[in-house]
Amino acid sequence: MCGVLFLGSMMFYPSASAESLPQWIKNTALWYGEGSISETEFLNAIQFLIENDLIEFEQDEIVSENLISSVLIPNGNFDIANTGFYIPLNLEVTTGTTVEWINDDSVPHTIQSQDEQGKIIGLFNSAPLMTGEKFENTFDEPGVYNYYCSFHPWRVGIITVR
Numbered sequence: 001m002c003g004v005l006f007l008g009s010m011m012f013y014p015s016a017s018a019e020s021l022p023q024w025i026k027n028t029a030l031w032y033g034e035g036s037i038s039e040t041e042f043l044n045a046i047q048f049l050i051e052n053d054l055i056e057f058e059q060d061e062i063v064s065e066n067l068i069s070s071v072l073i074p075n076g077n078f079d080i081a082n083t084g085f086y087i088p089l090n091l092e093v094t095t096g097t098t099v100e101w102i103n104d105d106s107v108p109h110t111i112q113s114q115d116e117q118g119k120i121i122g123l124f125n126s127a128p129l130m131t132g133e134k135f136e137n138t139f140d141e142p143g144v145y146n147y148y149c150s151f152h153p154w155r156v157g158i159i160t161v162r
């Protein structure tokens with residue numbers, strides 16, 4: 001009894017160790033493997049183990065894809081001489097993810113979606129974000145999305161949605 005049992009959409013991880021299993025279940029498994037006993041008899045044996053807590057199930061919470069992802073605007077982002085751009089510069093997310101931009105800089109910034117020519121387009125556009133403020137947008141379509149800061153147009157970032 002090792003590995004993962006899939007029951008419906010839930011995953012169970014049997015926590016029994018081989019040492020805790022009685023010899024008879026090993027024989028039963030062997031006999032079942034050899035075809036000496038029926039499947040019903042084998043399942044009855046498993047059932048017995050479960051009912052007597054010889055096999056305990058821990059139900060794991062099914063963790064869905066992380067639906068919020070962050071881009072940090074680091075302190076010093078405003079300064080063209082600094083190399084601190086967006087962290088990460090290209091954020092890769094799955095479709096349906098909400099991306100939040102967090103301004104950790106000492107001055108305001110904006111997030112403006114732009115087309116391939118660098119022109120602002122209306123996909124997602126923030127008001128000026130003060131220090132500590134956030135802006136978020138949910139990406140429902142795969143694609144590569146460029147954005148920049150209208151105050152500091154040399155700061156260009158990318159969201160890649162898969």
Ligand SMILES: [Cu+2]
Nearest residue numbers: 109149151152
């Ligand atoms: Cu800026």
